[in-house]
Amino acid sequence: MKKGWEVKKLGEVCDFQGGSQPPKSNFIFEPRKGYVRFLQIRDFGSDKNITYIPESKKNRYCNEEDVLLGRYGASVGKVLINKAGAYNVAIMKTIPNLKLLNKRYFFFYLLSNEFQMPLSKVASRSAQDGFSKDDIFGFQILVPSLPEQKRIVAILDEAFATIDKAKENTEKNLQNAKDLFQSELNSIFAKKGKDWEEKPLGEITTKIGSGATPRGGNASYKSEGISLIRSMNVHDGYFKEKNLAFIDDKQAKELSNVTLEENDVLLNITGASVARCCVVPKEYLPARVNQHVSIIRPKKEIMNPLFLNLLLTSRYYKDQLLKTGEQGATRQAITKAQLQSFVIYYPTLKDQRKIVVNMNTLSAQTQKLESIYQKKLNDLEGLKESILEKAFKGELKTTRALIEA
Numbered sequence: 001m002k003k004g005w006e007v008k009k010l011g012e013v014c015d016f017q018g019g020s021q022p023p024k025s026n027f028i029f030e031p032r033k034g035y036v037r038f039l040q041i042r043d044f045g046s047d048k049n050i051t052y053i054p055e056s057k058k059n060r061y062c063n064e065e066d067v068l069l070g071r072y073g074a075s076v077g078k079v080l081i082n083k084a085g086a087y088n089v090a091i092m093k094t095i096p097n098l099k100l101l102n103k104r105y106f107f108f109y110l111l112s113n114e115f116q117m118p119l120s121k122v123a124s125r126s127a128q129d130g131f132s133k134d135d136i137f138g139f140q141i142l143v144p145s146l147p148e149q150k151r152i153v154a155i156l157d158e159a160f161a162t163i164d165k166a167k168e169n170t171e172k173n174l175q176n177a178k179d180l181f182q183s184e185l186n187s188i189f190a191k192k193g194k195d196w197e198e199k200p201l202g203e204i205t206t207k208i209g210s211g212a213t214p215r216g217g218n219a220s221y222k223s224e225g226i227s228l229i230r231s232m233n234v235h236d237g238y239f240k241e242k243n244l245a246f247i248d249d250k251q252a253k254e255l256s257n258v259t260l261e262e263n264d265v266l267l268n269i270t271g272a273s274v275a276r277c278c279v280v281p282k283e284y285l286p287a288r289v290n291q292h293v294s295i296i297r298p299k300k301e302i303m304n305p306l307f308l309n310l311l312l313t314s315r316y317y318k319d320q321l322l323k324t325g326e327q328g329a330t331r332q333a334i335t336k337a338q339l340q341s342f343v344i345y346y347p348t349l350k351d352q353r354k355i356v357v358n359m360n361t362l363s364a365q366t367q368k369l370e371s372i373y374q375k376k377l378n379d380l381e382g383l384k385e386s387i388l389e390k391a392f393k394g395e396l397k398t399t400r401a402l403i404e405a
Contacts, residue, residue, distance in 0.1 A: 009137060010140070018071075029051060060093065062083065062093050069091065077120065100143055108152075114140075119139075152391050159387055188314070193347055198343060202340030204344075205303075209336060210290070225249070227246060237363075259286065260289065266278055270292045271332060294334070
């Protein structure tokens with residue numbers, strides 16, 4: 001530890017204040033005289049769906065200079081700044097002793113693993129992840145002199161600004177890589193060839209149909225057996241194994257009319273994920289689908305299933321499917337009849353195969369780029385953690401030395 005630095009308990013240099021919880025009947029969702037913004041856990045992620053409550057002595061207030069901490073659930077340890085208003089019980093306001101702590105220095109300490117790691121251990125001891133101020137009063141914090149804290153803050157601010165700029169550029173490159181594939185895919189189907197045929201799906205398929213949920217719902221699922229594919233497994237262009245359900249032979253027999261075959265195209269037909277589409281991977285067969293997923297089985301002599309999947313995931317056709325789904329009375333849904341009458345344009349099988357090969361090549365290239373950019377983003381975030389670790393061990397150098405290290 002550097003000369004002049006002290007190790008103190010968090011409770012010796014800072015106090016914390018919990019929030020208040022007014023009744024939801026007081027909530028409004030637009031600014032009004034006599035009301036203040038009401039900060040909740042969701043405000044750690046975005047400024048959408050802002051809530052306002054009446055001004056009251058019972059409220060706990062904060063200003064933009066205050067540093068706020070998430071106390072419960074997935075937001076434990078999340079740090080919020082530059083927000084003013086009242087805050088709820090899931091948020092804790094920090095009140096550092098300004099004679100000992102620079103607020104910006106303390107903000108960086110809360111972001112660092114010096115605070116976050118012991119906090120996660122404390123919070124995980126409760127049934128619902130959470131902590132009280134008594135839980136963290138004993139945490140250790142290195143406290144240099146105020147001038148030294150200001151020096152550290154200046155270095156961290158400059159380093160983080162440089163990293164954030166690099167992240168911003170990398171995120172743009174990552175999004176461009178993702179957009180490249182969809183842009184090319186959309187251009188193929190938006191500029192269909194003159195010799196392409198036009199037919200409804202019902203005429204070029206041997207099956208269009210969805211299944212059902214076995215009696216008993218989730219409780220009836222097995223740990224192994226025959227796959228039951230649900231909408232959460234179907235994503236545009238890929239199959240997600242997470243939360244894949246299984247049923248036994250008896251349950252599967254009741255769903256024998258929706259037995260999947262290799263190369264079947266799966267389309268989500270209800271809810272928020274409506275119109276997501278992929279080809280079933282053969283390693284998950286035998287399988288059935290529930291009522292939220294439709295099987296589309298193209299005639300092999302007319303339609304390549306991989307081409308059909310590309311077609312249905314293109315923005316040109318996706319927008320049409322989504323518009324169809326919005327016609328439901330109570331929620332987004334696409335019926336069997338609507339799918340059967342859904343008109344598509346397509347070229348010869350030979351040209352379909354060429355398009356599939358070309359798009360697979362482009363997909364591999366864009367995925368490689370995405371992997372490179374994602375790794376860079378992860379590395380930049382790791383660099384932030386490394387710099388914070390050095391800061392709270394008294395090992396900070398110049399900003400240039402930190403970035404180049």
